Amino acid sequence: MLLQGKIALVTGASTGVGEGIARVLLREGATVIVCSRDPQRIANTARKLDPSGEKVIPKTADVADAQSVQSLINDIEQSYGRLDCLVCNAGITGPHNVNITDMELQDWHDVIQTNVNGTFYTLKYALPLIEKSCGTVVNLSSTNGFVGVPGLASYTASKHAIIGITQSVALEYARRNVRINAVAPGYVATPRILSLPTETQQWMADQHPMKRMATVEEVGNTVAFLLSPLSSFTTGSVYTIDGGLLA
8 A cells, every 4th residue: 555545646547547557546545536538438437446436536627728737736725635646647649650741730739738738737737736745746758758650750759758847847846855757658558559450469569578568557556656655766767667668
């Protein structure tokens, strides 16, 4: 129970990696606020994770909208008076296999607005509340935050940016008892990935020297470690969860 009694917020938690992280944080004793821009999906996820409705609290917010994020954080402050753990997970991939000269301007802006600006908005409004409880933050990057992928320039740029944001903000808060780190998964066996053709899944698995994809629980376990006192001297770091891919 690494996070017993903690109040945690996970953005983009209606499915996939976000839902997996929320499940692990719940297992480790936290009260988990899960948010998504889809109210029905996040309500369903919360009920699935915690049928009692006591430990997983659904909230609707769009991280791409600064006012929506500010309202979410204000709501958390009014309800709980504090926020101990923050996981900035919400993000979109955007179009695949599109040369940058063929990319629609709106597609580029949508990815940057959600992934980069959404992380910025969440940190901007949540960190004052996090600081009150000397809390911890984990941002979701990707192996794409280290290497490029052809046809995926917007997503790759956004995940590089999240590493930069993590490092800069970690330094800003290093003497203020707030730790900020990032994780960088490779391919993860989310429901969306598992709905792809078998040969596509096999190709993804084969990119990792361990010859499989990560599970959402494995990502969640690393996030929980970084949020917990076990990593009390770790800030500004990026933990890869990639089965050796970057090696």
